[in-house]
Amino acid sequence: MTPRFKSGYVALIGKPNTGKSTLMNALIGEKISITAHRPQTTRHQILGIKTTDGYQCIFVDTPGIHDNNKKLIHRYMNRAATSILSDVDLICVLLEVKYFNKDDEKILNRVKDFDKVVIVLNKIDQISKQDCLPIMRRIAEYASGREIVPVSALEKENLDCLETIIISRLPEGVPQFPDDQITDQSMRFIAAEIIREKLFRLLKQELPYSITVSVDHYKEEADLVRISATIWVERKSQKGIVIGKNGSLLKKIGTQARKDIQRLVENKVYLQLWVKIREDWADDEQSLAAFGYSDANQSH
Numbered sequence: 001m002t003p004r005f006k007s008g009y010v011a012l013i014g015k016p017n018t019g020k021s022t023l024m025n026a027l028i029g030e031k032i033s034i035t036a037h038r039p040q041t042t043r044h045q046i047l048g049i050k051t052t053d054g055y056q057c058i059f060v061d062t063p064g065i066h067d068n069n070k071k072l073i074h075r076y077m078n079r080a081a082t083s084i085l086s087d088v089d090l091i092c093v094l095l096e097v098k099y100f101n102k103d104d105e106k107i108l109n110r111v112k113d114f115d116k117v118v119i120v121l122n123k124i125d126q127i128s129k130q131d132c133l134p135i136m137r138r139i140a141e142y143a144s145g146r147e148i149v150p151v152s153a154l155e156k157e158n159l160d161c162l163e164t165i166i167i168s169r170l171p172e173g174v175p176q177f178p179d180d181q182i183t184d185q186s187m188r189f190i191a192a193e194i195i196r197e198k199l200f201r202l203l204k205q206e207l208p209y210s211i212t213v214s215v216d217h218y219k220e221e222a223d224l225v226r227i228s229a230t231i232w233v234e235r236k237s238q239k240g241i242v243i244g245k246n247g248s249l250l251k252k253i254g255t256q257a258r259k260d261i262q263r264l265v266e267n268k269v270y271l272q273l274w275v276k277i278r279e280d281w282a283d284d285e286q287s288l289a290a291f292g293y294s295d296a297n298q299s300h
Contacts (some may be wrong), residue, residue, distance in 0.1 A: 006055040007173035008089030010166055012120075013111075015103045016064025018094040019122045023153035024048045024061045027163060031264070032183045032190070033061045047184040049177050055167050056175040060084055065107055085110075090169045091117045097127050097135055097150070108143050118147050118165060125152035187265060188218045189292075191227055194264075195257045195273070199231065202253060203241070210234040210282065211242070214292075225265050228272045234280055242275050250275065 012020040021033035025048070032048040048059040062084070085091060091111055095104050111117050119139060124132055136148055149165060151158045183190070192213040199211050210233055217228035231253075233239050243250045250273055258271045281287035 003054060004172040005174065006167060006170040007058075007175055008170035009058045009060060009084075009087065010090045010092060010170075011060045011062060011084050011088040012092050012094060013062050013065060013085070013107065014094035014096075015107060018064070018096045019153045020064070020094050021046075021061050023092075023094065023120070023122065023151070024059045026153050026156050026159060027057075027059060028182060030182050031260075032185075033193075049182050049184070051175060051177070051179040051181075055170060056177065056179070057166060057170065058176060060088060065103075065110075085114065089116060089171055090166060092120050092166070093117060094120045094122050095139065097121050097123050097132060100135055100139060105142060112143075116169065117143075118149060118162075118169070119143055120162060121148055121150040122153055124150045125155045125157060188215045190264065191215055191218065191257075191261050192229060194260045195229055195231065195253065197260075198253045198256045199242070202249060202256075210238055212281065214290075220265075220267075223268060225261070225267050225269045226272075227261070227269060228274070230274045230276050232276055232278050232281055234278070234282065236277055239275050239277055 012024055014020055024033050024046075025031050028048045028050045030048075033046050046061045048061060050057045050059070091114055093107060093111060108119075121132075121136065121139065127135075132150060136150065139148060140146075147165060149158065149162045151162050153159070177184070185193075192215045195213045196211065199213070203211075212232050213229055214232065215227060215229045217226065219226045231242055231250075233242060241249075242253075244252070254271050254273050257273075258269050261271065262269045278287055
């Protein structure tokens with residue numbers, strides 16, 4: 001008997017900074033979701049699609065679940081992270097091995113009524129095997145009966161084991177996407193996300209949380225992709241920080257983003273960046289909708 005084709009959706013959830021985007025990129029083998037050593041880098045649901053001869057696995061990368069609901073954007077991100085739980089075929093809860101705490105317990109509590117849960121204990125490269133075991137025991141007590149898979153998404157450690165477990169839980173079915181498609185997002189969206197990633201990586205403190213990026217113009221020509229994008233900030237003082245002395249920081253952001261985009265589109269890229277102010281955009285419904293943060297834009 002030939003094994004039947006499997007197809008299904010797998011949500012990656014967890015508190016901020018547990019490595020959800022890094023894990024999805026590693027499992028797919030392409031950089032779809034942006035990553036940075038900052039919590040709340042991911043703001044939307046982003047699909048990453050892996051298709052083989054035997055299965056199509058559609059990963060849903062989600063924003064980190066957190067208690068900060070002060071601004072509209074925080075509430076949007078929490079909804080983006082939790083609205084899909086009953087729609088997917090499997091929920092992978094990511095926990096960070098060194099920092100298992102009350103926030104993780106709350107998330108485990110949130111999924112306690114779902115059968116389709118696997119616990120992924122990430123960043124095991126940062127801790128000795130000896131220190132890892134008591135943490136696994138503690139999690140096992142809290143989430144009794146759940147399968148716990150220790151991995152390092154960054155070092156690609158034990159990902160084969162995780163993938164085997166995920167595939168075993170997928171239902172039989174037909175592919176939902178063409179076999180050469182790796183995400184549901186447009187290159188326009190991914191270009192904006194790559195620019196935002198560079199802002200997260202190059203700017204200090206809290207500033208990236210007051211920033212979003214919109215792509216105003218994206219045109220593919222035979223031997224060149226022309227992109228014009230706007231970096232939006234909430235305050236005049238922030239504009240100066242993003243531009244940097246004599247435009248040095250903005251140039252650095254543009255150079256790094258262009259290299260990443262070129263790698264993805266496999267073509268030369270001309271990237272033009274502007275910095276503009278829209279006061280308190282992160283707490284304004286119209287601004288959020290204009291920048292693509294609306295429930296209608298959720299992927300799944």
